Amino acid sequence: MSPHTLTPQGVRQHVQPGIAGFYRLGTIVNGEFFTYYFGRSDEDLRQRLLRHASNGFYTHFTAREAEDVQDAFEMECLDWHLQGDQTTNKVHPAQPKGSDLECPYCSYNEQITEINTANNGIYTNVR
Ligand SMILES: [Zn+2]
Numbered sequence: 001m002s003p004h005t006l007t008p009q010g011v012r013q014h015v016q017p018g019i020a021g022f023y024r025l026g027t028i029v030n031g032e033f034f035t036y037y038f039g040r041s042d043e044d045l046r047q048r049l050l051r052h053a054s055n056g057f058y059t060h061f062t063a064r065e066a067e068d069v070q071d072a073f074e075m076e077c078l079d080w081h082l083q084g085d086q087t088t089n090k091v092h093p094a095q096p097k098g099s100d101l102e103c104p105y106c107s108y109n110e111q112i113t114e115i116n117t118a119n120n121g122i123y124t125n126v127r
Contacts, residue, residue, distance in 0.1 A: 001062035021045035022075035
């Protein structure tokens, strides 16, 4: 996910309307993207990002389209367990409305002991 400028133009250019997806908001320092907040939209990722763009809090975003609501939820859960304590996110991601989906990472969170950020956020289990 390469970062884009968090402006209405940047959002419209890089995110299709009407899709579920996952996003990170942050800023770029010395060429590196730092995530301050992340989230998902189950219905319209573009609309969600346009709202964030209008409040001017963050300068850049990354976004990834989801295959469906579950896919978006699980991407957000993964970020929560990997780096939630380094962001301004305060609570575990909520279930999609009307679903009984459960976070797949709560049960083995303790086994995640190392994050290889150089490898695009893919975690390594070293136990
Ligand atoms: Zn969880």
